[in-house]
Amino acid sequence: MLYDIIILGGGPAGLAAAVEAYDEGAQNILILERDLELGGILNQCIHNGFGLHTFKEQLTGPEYAERYINQVKEKNIPYMLDTMVLELEDHGDTKIVHAINQEQGYMLLETKTAILTMGCRERTAGAIGIPGYRPSGVFTAGTAQRYINMEGYMVGKEVVILGSGDIGLIMARRMTLEGAKVKAVCEIMPYSNGLVRNIVQCLDDYDIPLKLSHTITFIDGKNRVEGVKVMQVDEHLKPIPGTEEYIPCDTVLLSVGLIPENEITRDADIAIDPRTNGPIVGELRQTDTPGFFACGNVVHVHDLVDYVSEESVLAGKGAAKYLRGELKTDANFETVNGEGISYVVPQHVCVDNLEQDLTFYMRVRNVYSDVVVNAVIGDEIIATKKSRKFLPAEMVNFKIKKEVLEKYPDGKITFRVDPKEAKK
Amino acid sequence: MKKDITCISCPLGCQLVVEKKNDDYIVTGNSCKNGIKYGIEEMTNPRRVLPTTIVIRGGLHPRLPVATSDAIPKGKIFDAMAIINQVVVDAPIQLGDVVVKDLLGTGIDVVATKSMPKVS
Ligand SMILES: Cc1cc2nc3c(=O)[nH]c(=O)nc-3n(C[C@H](O)[C@H](O)[C@H](O)COP(=O)(O)OP(=O)(O)OC[C@H]3O[C@@H](n4cnc5c(N)ncnc54)[C@H](O)[C@@H]3O)c2cc1C
Ligand code: SF4
Numbered sequence: 001m002l003y004d005i006i007i008l009g010g011g012p013a014g015l016a017a018a019v020e021a022y023d024e025g026a027q028n029i030l031i032l033e034r035d036l037e038l039g040g041i042l043n044q045c046i047h048n049g050f051g052l053h054t055f056k057e058q059l060t061g062p063e064y065a066e067r068y069i070n071q072v073k074e075k076n077i078p079y080m081l082d083t084m085v086l087e088l089e090d091h092g093d094t095k096i097v098h099a100i101n102q103e104q105g106y107m108l109l110e111t112k113t114a115i116l117t118m119g120c121r122e123r124t125a126g127a128i129g130i131p132g133y134r135p136s137g138v139f140t141a142g143t144a145q146r147y148i149n150m151e152g153y154m155v156g157k158e159v160v161i162l163g164s165g166d167i168g169l170i171m172a173r174r175m176t177l178e179g180a181k182v183k184a185v186c187e188i189m190p191y192s193n194g195l196v197r198n199i200v201q202c203l204d205d206y207d208i209p210l211k212l213s214h215t216i217t218f219i220d221g222k223n224r225v226e227g228v229k230v231m232q233v234d235e236h237l238k239p240i241p242g243t244e245e246y247i248p249c250d251t252v253l254l255s256v257g258l259i260p261e262n263e264i265t266r267d268a269d270i271a272i273d274p275r276t277n278g279p280i281v282g283e284l285r286q287t288d289t290p291g292f293f294a295c296g297n298v299v300h301v302h303d304l305v306d307y308v309s310e311e312s313v314l315a316g317k318g319a320a321k322y323l324r325g326e327l328k329t330d331a332n333f334e335t336v337n338g339e340g341i342s343y344v345v346p347q348h349v350c351v352d353n354l355e356q357d358l359t360f361y362m363r364v365r366n367v368y369s370d371v372v373v374n375a376v377i378g379d380e381i382i383a384t385k386k387s388r389k390f391l392p393a394e395m396v397n398f399k400i401k402k403e404v405l406e407k408y409p410d411g412k413i414t415f416r417v418d419p420k421e422a423k424k
Numbered sequence: 425m426k427k428d429i430t431c432i433s434c435p436l437g438c439q440l441v442v443e444k445k446n447d448d449y450i451v452t453g454n455s456c457k458n459g460i461k462y463g464i465e466e467m468t469n470p471r472r473v474l475p476t477t478i479v480i481r482g483g484l485h486p487r488l489p490v491a492t493s494d495a496i497p498k499g500k501i502f503d504a505m506a507i508i509n510q511v512v513v514d515a516p517i518q519l520g521d522v523v524v525k526d527l528l529g530t531g532i533d534v535v536a537t538k539s540m541p542k543v544s
Contacts, residue, residue: 037485046477062537066538151486151487177502177505196432200432386457388436389437390435
C-alpha cells in the first residue's frame, strides 16, 4: 500500500498535522508512535497552563492531548502504537519508512510524503560534564517527571535541581507536593530560563530558593548521591573560588535544556539548521527535501504547546498541498537572525504558498526591556513587534501580513532587536 | 500588613508591594491596572489549581492524573494532597470523572484529567 502521508511521532505536533491534512483532503494517513499511547510528552505534563492560546482555557497536558487524540479517533485516522521508526529513505515521489514493532516485525512502508514530528529530548549530565562519580539519584527532570506522574515511583527525598528551565521548576513543585524537600534550584545564568508564572507558582509559593549565577561543580557520592558542591559563577560563567557551599541531598535533577531529536532526519540527508538543531523549513514546514515536512519540537524547541499545534497545522496544509501538486518550491525570502536574535523559523518563505498572514517564531539572546523587534528588508523596516519585555525563555511570535510580504519581490528578511523609538 | 508579590498577569512580572491601610489595599510597583487586581487577590485570597495523581488499578499506567476542578485556597494545598493521596480507583476512567467530591468542604471536586481504558 502506498500511503499519502506517514507521520513520525504521535505527540501534539503529529496529531495536529494529521487532523489538518485529513481536513485538507489527504485521507490515507498513518501515524507511527513508539510509545504505548498517543499524546507524546504531554502525557507526563500533568500540571495546568496548557491551551490558553488555542482553547482559551487552562488545561493540563493530558487534557490538551486528549482533545487532539479524540479528533484523530473521530476521523478514523489510523495509527500504530509501540512502533519505532528507524529510518527514512527518499526515492523522489515515493519515500520508504523503516519501522518495527512486536506484532508486525520489521516493516517497509511506502508513502508519498512524511511529516517528521519526533519531538525533542533532554540534555543529560554527560552532555554538560559535571565532575564526580555517576551515582544513582541523578535524573533529568523529564525522566523524574515520567517516573512520578506516570509510574508512581518517587525518585528521592532531598533534592537539588540544576537549571531553572520550566520542567525543572514544575518538578520542584511536584516533588514538594509529594513530600520531598527541594533544597535549591541552581541556575548558571543571571536570569531564569523559566516562565515568570512558574517561578512564582512553583518556587516562591513553597519558599524554594532560586540561586541565580550558581552551578553544581561536583556531585558527591559513590553509589547514591550524598550531596552536591555548589559555587557562584562570574560573568564568564566561571566558578568563583571561595564561594563553595556543600548541600546534602540524595537526588539531583537536571533541567539543562532540550535538543530536537533528529538522528532520523540527519540520516535521511535532510538539511539541518545549526542554530535550531532542527531541519531547515519553509512557511508550510517543508524541509529542503521535497515531500518531507517537519513541525513541533523536532524543528525548534517550543515552550508552549499551543504554538506547536499552530505550527503543525501549517505542516498538515503543506503536505496536502504537495499531494495536490500545488506546493510552489521557489522561495522568495530567506530569514536572517540579526542583532539580539538567536534563530528564526521558518528559514525561508515562498509568498505564493501563503493562504494568510505568516507568523515567524524566534528567540532573543538576552533579557531586554525598552526594545522592539524589527523585520527589515534592505534598509526598510517592514514590520515591528512590540512587547514590554523580551526574554530568552519566551519564544517571540511575530506575525507579518501577507500583503506586506507581497510588496517585496525577494531577498533577505532580517529580524533584529532595536532600541524603542523615542515617543514623539 | 505589607507583602511583596510578583505579578504574573503578563511576562513583565512587576514586583508589587501590597499594603493594607485600614480597610483599603494599596498596590505599588505595578505598570498597569491588572497588577492592582492581581495584587489584592493574591494578598486577600490566593488560590491555585492543584494537579496531582492518584493510584489506578487495571489501567495502562499505575497512576492517573487528576486536578481540582477549580482553584482552591493556597493554604489548603497540603491538606488536599493528604486526602487525594488516599484515593484509589479502578480503570476504566473517563476524563472529567469525579474522584473526590467537595474537597475539604470547598465545594470543589477533584476530577480525572485523562481517560484511561482498562487493560487486561
Ligand atoms: C520533559 C518535557 C516536559 C515538557 N513540559 C512542557 C510543559 O510543561 N508545557 C509545555 O507547553 N511544553 C512542555 N514541553 C515541551 C513539549 O515537548 C511541547 O509543548 C510539545 O509536547 C511538543 O510536541 P511534539 O509533538 O513536537 O513532541 P512530543 O510531545 O515529544 O512528541 C513526539 C512523539 O514522537 C514520538 N517519537 C519520537 N521518535 C520516534 C520514533 N523514532 N518512532 C516513533 N515515534 C517516535 C515520541 O514517542 C513522542 O510521542 C516539555 C518537553 C519535555 C521534553
Ligand atoms: S502589573 Fe501589569 S504590566 Fe506589570 S506584570 Fe502585572 S499585568 Fe504585567
